[in-house]
Amino acid sequence: MNNTPPWATEALWKKVAVWVTALSFVLLVVLTFDSMAKTAAGGSRVPAYSVVNKQIDYRYDQAAQRYKPVIGGEQPLFGKALDEATAEQQVSLGKKTVQGKNCINCHTILGNGAYYAPDLTKSWLDPAWISETEREKRMLAFLLDPEKNHVGYGSTRRMPNQHLTEAEARGVIAFLKWMSSIDTNGFPHNFKTITAEQ
Numbered sequence: 001m002n003n004t005p006p007w008a009t010e011a012l013w014k015k016v017a018v019w020v021t022a023l024s025f026v027l028l029v030v031l032t033f034d035s036m037a038k039t040a041a042g043g044s045r046v047p048a049y050s051v052v053n054k055q056i057d058y059r060y061d062q063a064a065q066r067y068k069p070v071i072g073g074e075q076p077l078f079g080k081a082l083d084e085a086t087a088e089q090q091v092s093l094g095k096k097t098v099q100g101k102n103c104i105n106c107h108t109i110l111g112n113g114a115y116y117a118p119d120l121t122k123s124w125l126d127p128a129w130i131s132e133t134e135r136e137k138r139m140l141a142f143l144l145d146p147e148k149n150h151v152g153y154g155s156t157r158r159m160p161n162q163h164l165t166e167a168e169a170r171g172v173i174a175f176l177k178w179m180s181s182i183d184t185n186g187f188p189h190n191f192k193t194i195t196a197e198q
């Protein structure tokens with residue numbers, strides 16, 4: 001005689017296990033595509049690479065209760081508008097340079113890295129570059145010779161020369177500009193931008 005109540009039968013729990021596994025699998029597939037759509041360049045949170053041709057600002061959004069990037073009018077990098085393919089090439093060169101030189105040994109980028117040196121996620125918008133018109137020139141000078149062109153406020157730390165070529169440094173600037181346009185849910189927190197005091 002089998003007195004096992006229906007909710008305790010092996011057959012029922014096998015079915016439950018199969019269904020939970022199958023539904024979790026479907027959910028993971030859906031979430032994977034959803035994340036990919038959001039994190040791909042040209043998606044809802046990560047602008048296309050040609051955003052390097054635009055003015056980028058970072059403003060408090062009352063409804064969302066956090067800072068959000070705001071893409072403005074034309075403001076081409078080094079005064080030269082790039083088509084989508086060239087913009088991607090520049091951003092990609094910058095990203096590979098940052099990876100190759102292991103900048104995250106000291107810096108943080110999109111939540112990855114160290115806090116020995118400033119978070120670079122919104123560095124493009126950092127008031128350290130003094131003004132929007134001076135910015136590219138100052139960034140380039142700094143990246144090519146950070147010891148001579150120190151920018152940190154009251155920081156006693158100095159960035160050692162990373163021996164970038166000028167092409168690599170320009171790529172890094174494109175990468176930093178593009179990255180500053182990414183909606184990072186308000187990270188890094190409490191960031192004051194270059195346009196805040198203007």
Ligand code: HEC
Pocket residue numbers: 097098101102103104105106107116117118120122123124126128146149150151152153155157158159160162164172
């Ligand atoms: C050994 C540590 C170290 C490494 C490696 C390093 N940096 Fe830095 N970096 C610093 C320090 C310290 C500062 C702050 C000093 C200053 O502003 O003069 C800084 C500042 C900066 C700034 C200015 C940040 C801002 O918004 O004020 C940028 C941009 C930057 N680094 C880019 C890079 C890039 C790109 C690389 C890799 C090619 C790199 N760094 C590698 C230590 C490092």
